[in-house]
Amino acid sequence: xxxxxxxxxxxxxxxxxxxxxxxxxxxxxxxxxxxxxxxxxxxxxxxxxxxxxxxxxxxxxxxxxxxxxxxxxxxxxxxxxxxxxxxxxxxxxxxxxxxxxxxxxxxxxxxxxxxxxxxxxxxxxxxxxxxxxxxxxxxxxxxxxxxxxxxxxxxxxxxxxxxxxxxxxxxxxxxxxxxxxxxxxxxxxxxxxxxxxxxxxxxxxxxxxxxxxxxxxxxxxxxxxxxxxxxxxxxxxxxxxxxxxxxxxxxxxxxxxxxxxxxxxxxxxxxxxxxxxxxxxxxxxxxxxxxxxxxxxxxxxxxxxxxxxxxxxxxxxxxxxxxxxxxxxxxxxxxxxxxxxxxxxxxxxxxxxxxxxxxxxxxxxxxxxxxxxxxxxxxxxxxxxxxxxxxxxxxxxxxxxxxxxxxxxxxxxxxxxxxxxxxxxxxxxxxxxxxxxxxxxxxxxxxxxxxxxxxxxxxxxxxxxxxxxxxxxxxxxxxxxxxxxxxxxxxxxxxxxxxxxxxxxxxxxxxxxxxxxxxxxxxxxxxxxxxxxxxxxxxxxxxxxxxxxxxxxxxxxxxxxxxxxxxxxxxxxxxxxxxxxxxxxxxxxxxxxxxxxxxxxxxxxxxxxxxxxxxxxxxxxxxxxxxxxxxxxxxxxxxxxxxxxxxxxxxxxxxxxxxxxxxxxxxxxxxxxxxxxxxxxxxxxxxxxxxxxxxxxxxxxxxxxxxxxxxxxxxxxxxxxxxxxxxxxxxxxxxxxxxxxxxxxxxxxxxxxxxxxxxxxxxxxxxxxxxxxxxxxxxxxxxxxxxxxxxxxxxxxxxxxxxxxxxxxxxxxxxxxxxxxxxxxxxxxxxxxxxxxxxxxxxxxxxxxxxxxxxxxxxxxxxxxxxxxxxxxxxxxxxxxxxxxxxxxxxxxxxxxxxxxxxxxxxxxxxxxxxxxxxxxxxxxxxxxxxxxxxxxxxxxxxxxxxxxxxx
DNA sequence: CTCTCCCGCCACCCG
DNA sequence: CGGGTGGCGGGAGAG
Numbered sequence: 001x002x003x004x005x006x007x008x009x010x011x012x013x014x015x016x017x018x019x020x021x022x023x024x025x026x027x028x029x030x031x032x033x034x035x036x037x038x039x040x041x042x043x044x045x046x047x048x049x050x051x052x053x054x055x056x057x058x059x060x061x062x063x064x065x066x067x068x069x070x071x072x073x074x075x076x077x078x079x080x081x082x083x084x085x086x087x088x089x090x091x092x093x094x095x096x097x098x099x100x101x102x103x104x105x106x107x108x109x110x111x112x113x114x115x116x117x118x119x120x121x122x123x124x125x126x127x128x129x130x131x132x133x134x135x136x137x138x139x140x141x142x143x144x145x146x147x148x149x150x151x152x153x154x155x156x157x158x159x160x161x162x163x164x165x166x167x168x169x170x171x172x173x174x175x176x177x178x179x180x181x182x183x184x185x186x187x188x189x190x191x192x193x194x195x196x197x198x199x200x201x202x203x204x205x206x207x208x209x210x211x212x213x214x215x216x217x218x219x220x221x222x223x224x225x226x227x228x229x230x231x232x233x234x235x236x237x238x239x240x241x242x243x244x245x246x247x248x249x250x251x252x253x254x255x256x257x258x259x260x261x262x263x264x265x266x267x268x269x270x271x272x273x274x275x276x277x278x279x280x281x282x283x284x285x286x287x288x289x290x291x292x293x294x295x296x297x298x299x300x301x302x303x304x305x306x307x308x309x310x311x312x313x314x315x316x317x318x319x320x321x322x323x324x325x326x327x328x329x330x331x332x333x334x335x336x337x338x339x340x341x342x343x344x345x346x347x348x349x350x351x352x353x354x355x356x357x358x359x360x361x362x363x364x365x366x367x368x369x370x371x372x373x374x375x376x377x378x379x380x381x382x383x384x385x386x387x388x389x390x391x392x393x394x395x396x397x398x399x400x401x402x403x404x405x406x407x408x409x410x411x412x413x414x415x416x417x418x419x420x421x422x423x424x425x426x427x428x429x430x431x432x433x434x435x436x437x438x439x440x441x442x443x444x445x446x447x448x449x450x451x452x453x454x455x456x457x458x459x460x461x462x463x464x465x466x467x468x469x470x471x472x473x474x475x476x477x478x479x480x481x482x483x484x485x486x487x488x489x490x491x492x493x494x495x496x497x498x499x500x501x502x503x504x505x506x507x508x509x510x511x512x513x514x515x516x517x518x519x520x521x522x523x524x525x526x527x528x529x530x531x532x533x534x535x536x537x538x539x540x541x542x543x544x545x546x547x548x549x550x551x552x553x554x555x556x557x558x559x560x561x562x563x564x565x566x567x568x569x570x571x572x573x574x575x576x577x578x579x580x581x582x583x584x585x586x587x588x589x590x591x592x593x594x595x596x597x598x599x600x601x602x603x604x605x606x607x608x609x610x611x612x613x614x615x616x617x618x619x620x621x622x623x624x625x626x627x628x629x630x631x632x633x634x635x636x637x638x639x640x641x642x643x644x645x646x647x648x649x650x651x652x653x654x655x656x657x658x659x660x661x662x663x664x665x666x667x668x669x670x671x672x673x674x675x676x677x678x679x680x681x682x683x684x685x686x687x688x689x690x691x692x693x694x695x696x697x698x699x700x701x702x703x704x705x706x707x708x709x710x711x712x713x714x715x716x717x718x719x720x721x722x723x724x725x726x727x728x729x730x731x732x733x734x735x736x737x738x739x740x741x742x743x744x745x746x747x748x749x750x751x752x753x754x755x756x757x758x759x760x761x762x763x764x765x766x767x768x769x770x771x772x773x774x775x776x777x778x779x780x781x782x783x784x785x786x787x788x789x790x791x792x793x794x795x796x797x798x799x800x801x802x803x804x805x806x807x808x809x810x811x812x813x814x815x816x817x818x819x820x821x822x823x824x825x826x827x828x829x830x831x832x833x834x835x836x837x838x839x840x841x842x843x844x845x846x847x848x849x850x851x852x853x854x855x856x857x858x859x860x861x862x863x864x865x866x867x868x869x870x871x872x873x874x875x876x877x878x879x880x881x882x883x884x885x886x887x888x889x890x891x892x893x894x895x896x897x898x899x900x901x902x903x904x905x906x907x908x909x910x911x912x913x914x915x916x917x918x919x920x921x922x923x924x925x926x927x928x929x930x931x932x933x934x935x936x937x938x939x940x941x942x943x944x945x946x947x948x949x950x951x952x
Numbered sequence: 953c954t955c956t957c958c959c960g961c962c963a964c965c966c967g
Numbered sequence: 968c969g970g971g972t973g974g975c976g977g978g979a980g981a982g
Binding site for chain 1: 955957959967
């Protein structure tokens with residue numbers, strides 16, 4: 001391995017060795033390491049910039065740690081130089097850098113490109129992807145030999161790729177994602193997370209300056225607040241809805257909508273506004289300026305206000321306002337620039353129009369990048385007479401307003417083609433979800449919600465009595481909505497998106513997840529995120545009135561509040577892609593036993609009790625904003641709950657009634673065919689599904705994952721064990737893990753019951769994959785996102801009391817062609833009939849632990865990709881075609897949608913008696929848009945650790 | 953070429 | 968003054 005690395009490296013860059021990581025004891029490596037360490041020592045608090053040099057490759061590989069070749073654009077050298085003269089003395093470093101570059105005429109760019117291009121596209125792609133999975137932080141951890149090992153063969157290639165982190169990889173948006181990944185979206189009130197700019201900068205490997213950019217925008221949304229010099233407090237998204245509401249109000253007050261209209265009108269007249277800037281007339285700037293300024297209350301100890309401008313913050317707020325007041329939710333940059341930037345220029349002291357929007361738009365990009373990371377907006381393009389204009393579309397909460405009317409409006413404007421019933425059902429579902437959380441003030445919460453829903457006779461959100469399977473609806477809606485977003489982003493008419501959508505759904509509160517923006521520029525990034533939205537778990541919850549159903553894990557805090565839910569539904573949040581057929585099989589409930597573990601039981605104070613939802617507008621916006629912003633104290637218990645959710649990879653265990661539900665699903669699917677409207681299918685299925693699910697299955701399964709938080713995991717296990725005895729026998733359980741960051745948007749569905757392995761088909765090729773599981777491609781998948789084949793994996797372990805796959809499951813799917821179809825795991829597709837019923841499996845008798853989690857070494861659960869061991873060989877992959885062939889008529893069917901961006905999916909229509917066993921399916925065709933020619937090739941390289949308890 | 957936006961200089965301001 | 972902040976725009980990558 002080392003040899004290979006050396007050779008390749010040498011070839012590529014003889015003079016500069018980046019082998020240090022690869023070769024621990026190599027001379028060059030040694031030197032490099034020494035240098036690096038010395039630097040580190042000297043720069044314990046080195047400016048981020050220093051780190052950045054080495055970190056810029058974070059995504060690519062650990063090579064970043066090693067001094068890089070003096071590539072022209074690489075700051076590496078600079079960093080070195082700076083080492084001795086941190087930001088304090090920027091001057092020196094700069095010069096040194098230049099000198100160095102000069103002294104080293106080497107220009108690897110050309111060679112590098114050549115080499116890279118020479119390398120197989122697959123390899124490149126894979127490596128690239130792999131890089132994405134790299135831990136964001138803990139650069140020190142990046143050195144582990146283990147990591148090196150897995151890269152072995154292609155290390156050289158990696159090196160090259162890393163050498164030159166793309167501009168994108170260093171983008172503010174990505175950086176922001178990493179930043180957000182460090183903190184829980186909904187932190188516990190008890191947890192006061194402070195952010196040290198220096199620390200973060202170092203951790204993220206960037207200069208502090210960049211952190212300011214992020215923090216400023218976050219601050220404008222009250223996700224953070226400055227507590228002291230160099231210190232910020234993390235609030236999370238708790239107050240985001242309020243903040244947005246506030247901003248919306250402000251925006252309305254400012255008549256931004258009118259301004260926009262005015263501008264547009266003006267544009268038409270002017271043809272080209274670039275020719276000259278005209279001061280907008282009739283709209284006082286100073287007013288909102290002052291309103292938007294943060295007052296002391298918000299930043300008590302800070303001097304944030306000192307600086308008159310703070311334009312970034314203010315502009316950020318205004319920017320958001322524009323979206324909030326906009327009907328279309330789409331704002332073009334030029335318009336935004338005109339409105340915002342001009343306004344910011346409170347004092348036209350600058351006789352010159354130095355703030356030409358064309359120049360200042362870049363500021364908006366900064367803001368937009370952060371907002372994009374927050375999944376609040378997404379980049380789109382607006383086509384006009386004059387051509388294509390860059391714009392951003394609001395994809396965040398749009399109905400944070402507490403008013404039902406507004407909600408209706410939103411649904412009408414944003415989800416026109418969606419059935420209102422469907423939308424309403426989602427809300428109902430949310431309500432039910434609340435109800436399921438016994439510890440909650442369920443009754444109160446649900447009543448409140450229901451009241452809202454039903455208050456209006458004509459309200460589309462009215463609950464439909466007796467209906468069940470909302471999850472299906474949700475999924476459908478989410479899928480549609482998602483598709484809308486996609487389409488709109490692609491400049492397609494929303495109305496035209498009639499094609500079948502993959503069922504998906506999300507009840508998550510907005511959270512910065514990697515896979516959020518489907519085709520956002522950042523969706524590809526692995527973004528290690530320890531925060532997971534688990535709300536989706538409830539998707540699988542069948543019946544509305546399933547009082548017996550218990551959510552083991554407390555619902556996200558947002559779930560307790562209608563207001564929070566709405567946005568969650570509409571936002572382009574990570575969607576749970578559960579194929580409708582599969583979904584039907586997922587009926588189940590979470591055991592209540594989880595509650596204790598997750599901190600359920602604490603009653604969530606209704607938001608209303610805390611802070612008035614609708615506070616009358618106060619004269620000072622700042623004040624308002626400030627008030628709305630105290631998130632922490634208001635919702636203690638809930639936060640805890642939500643935190644649990646988020647911190648652990650979503651885990652969902654869905655007991656299933658094997659045959660019936662699936663049958664229905666399959667039947668529906670078959671009857672409706674692909675062409676059938678998703679909603680319809682879901683609707684139909686849901687009814688029957690509801691019946692099935694209602695009151696029957698009682699699976700006790702606790703799914704938890706350690707997401708960088710060991711204690712949590714332990715806790716979960718414990719609780720699960722405690723509850724074992726009290727649980728009813730479960731039929732079939734599935735552990736659903738929503739696309740952890742590390743999976744790059746892939747969701748994993750694991751059967752909680754051991755029986756799944758009963759009929760295990762031999763698959764010596766994939767020992768690591770002893771657990772039948774299903775990896776679901778995330779968002780934007782084709783109509784049949786799920787591969788559900790009754791494959792019976794070979795039992796990995798027969799150890800009593802221990803799950804077969806007790807050990808961490810590692811699987812990795814190296815670069816696959818975008819169109820390649822890979823089925824990982826026991827390749828054998830077994831006839832559904834042959835599957836053993838869960839109950840029949842003796843294994844069920846004893847408690848098991850099945851946990852799935854991404855390996856998260858970092859303190860915050862950052863995913864640690866590239867773990868050496870346990871890698872499923874791609875070679876073991878089975879082509880979908882094979883699968884389909886193997887499938888019996890009544891059994892699973894495989895649908896290969898093919899296409900570069902359409903992930904292939906295998907849909908297994910489950911036979912009645914069939915035991916829904918799942919196989920890990922890998923869909924290379926990542927929904928992500930790839931710029932490279934290699935297309936959607938994703939690398940799945942994650943260590944999975946399942947921890948699931950089944951009831952004896 | 954235009955669009956993006958990274959990068960870091962250096963002005964502000966505070967203590 | 969020193970150091971934290973962050974405005975600002977040169978200039979280069981990406982398309």
